[in-house]
C-alpha cells in the first residue's frame with residue numbers, strides 16, 4: 001500500500017489515471033442510481049397504466065365477469081395476474097386461503113388508484129364505475145409489481161456495467177498515449193553514448209514539457225562546448241610537447257653516438273626508452289584527439305588488402321623480432337566505404353597490440369570477408385587474449401591489464417573505439433581459441449550501403 005502511495009505521489013501518469021478513473025466511477029454511480037430510480041418509477045407507472053387499460057377494456061367491451069375455479073389457475077400466472085372483479089362481490093367473499101376471486105375489497109373505496117391490504121397481502125387497486133353503473137376493481141399484488149419493476153430497473157443498469165470497464169480501458173490507453181512522447185524521449189537519450197551530445201528533437205514533444213527539453217538542449221550544448229575545449233587542450237598540449245620530445249630524442253641519439261664510459265651508456269638506455277615511451281604517448285594522445293573530433297573525414301572506396309599491406313610493411317620488423325608468423329588469410333580483396341586514415345589507424349592499433357601481446361613464436365592472422373550487408377575484418381592472435389570481465393574496460397583511456405611487461409600508453413583501444421563510434425563501425429572482442437579461451441580475436445564490422 002505504501003509503495004502504491006509513493007508511486008501515486010511520484011507519477012503524474014498514475015495520478016491522472018487514478019483521478020480520471022475515480023471521476024468516471026463517481027459519475028457512473030450517480031448516473032446508475034438516477035437510471036435505477038427513474039426506471040423503477042417508470043415501471044410502476046406502466047403497471048398503473050395497465051390496470052387503467054384493463055378497466056377501460058372491460059368497460060368498453062361491456063364484459064361480464066366470471067371468477068375462475070381454484071384449480072384452473074396455474075401457480076406462475078397466479079403471481080403476476082391482474083384481478084378483475086365487481087367491487088360489490090367483495091362483501092360476499094369469505095377470506096379463504098386460496099385467495100381466489102372474489103377478494104374482500106372494502107365497498108367504500110372511491111374511484112381511482114390506491115394501495116391497500118387485503119387478506120394479509122398488499123394490493124394496488126383501481127376502482128372504476130363502468131358505463132352500465134357497475135363498480136369494478138382491477139387489482140394486482142404490490143409484491144409482484146415491485147419484483148417486476150426492480151428486475152426492469154436492474155436491466156437498465158446493464159449499459160453502465162458494460163460502459164464502465166470500457167471507459168476505464170479507454171482512459172488508461174489515452175493517458176499512456178499522452179505520455180508516450182516522454183517515454184520515447186527518455187529511451188532515445190538512454191540509448192546515446194557519451195559522445196552523442198547533439199540536441200534532442202523537440203518537434204514531437206508536447207508543449208508542456210518543451211521548455212524542459214529546450215533547457216536540456218542548452219545544457220547539452222554547453223557540455224559539448226566544454227568537452228570540445230578539453231579535447232582541444234589535450235590535442236594542443238600533445239602537439240606542443242611533440243617538438244621538444246623529438247629534439248630530446250635526437251639529443252639522446254647523438255649522445256649515444258659519442259664515446260662514453262660503459263656505466264654512462266648503461267644509464268643512457270632507460271633514458272632513451274623513457275623518451276620513446278613518451279613520444280609514443282604523445283602520438284597516441286594526438287591520434288585519440290583526432291579520432292574523437294568530428295573532423296571532415298571524407299569516406300572513399302578503400303581496398304582492405306591494400307590497408308593490410310601498408311600496415312604489415314610498417315610492423316613486420318617488430319613481428320620478425322619476436323619470430324611471430326603474421327600474414328593475411330584472405331586472398332579476395334573487398335572494397336569498403338570509409339575514410340582511409342581512420343581505417344588505417346584502427347587496424348594499425350589492433351595489429352600493434354597483437355604483435356605486442358603475443359609471445360614469441362606465435363601467430364597473427366588478418367582476414368576480410370563480405371557478409372550480407374557488412375564487411376567483416378578480423379585480427380586474431382595466439383596470445384593470452386583478454387578475459388571476458390575485462391573486455392569492456394580495455395576500451396577506457398589509459399586502462400592497461402595488470403601483469404603485462406609490454407610498455408604502452410593504454411590509449412590504442414580507446415582510439416579504436418572513438419573511430420568506431422564516429423564512423424558507425426562495430427568492434428567486438430572474442431577468443432581465437434574459444435574452447436581454451438585464449439588468443440584475442442577482434443572483429444570489425446563495417447556496414448555497407
Ligand SMILES: Nc1ncnc2c1ncn2[C@@H]1O[C@H](COP(=O)(O)OP(=O)(O)OP(=O)(O)O)[C@@H](O)[C@H]1O
Pocket residue numbers: 280284349353354357358381383384385386394399400401402404407408409410411412413414440
Ligand atoms: N591482442 C591482445 N592480447 C592481449 N591483451 C591485449 C591485446 N590487445 C590489448 N590488450 C590489453 O588491452 C590493454 C589496452 O590496450 P591498448 O591498445 O588500449 O593500450 P596499450 O596497448 O597498452 O597502449 P598503446 O596506447 O600504446 O596501444 C593492453 O594493455 C593489454 O593489456
Ligand SMILES: [Mg+2]
Pocket residue numbers: 349352353408411412413
Ligand atoms: Mg595498444
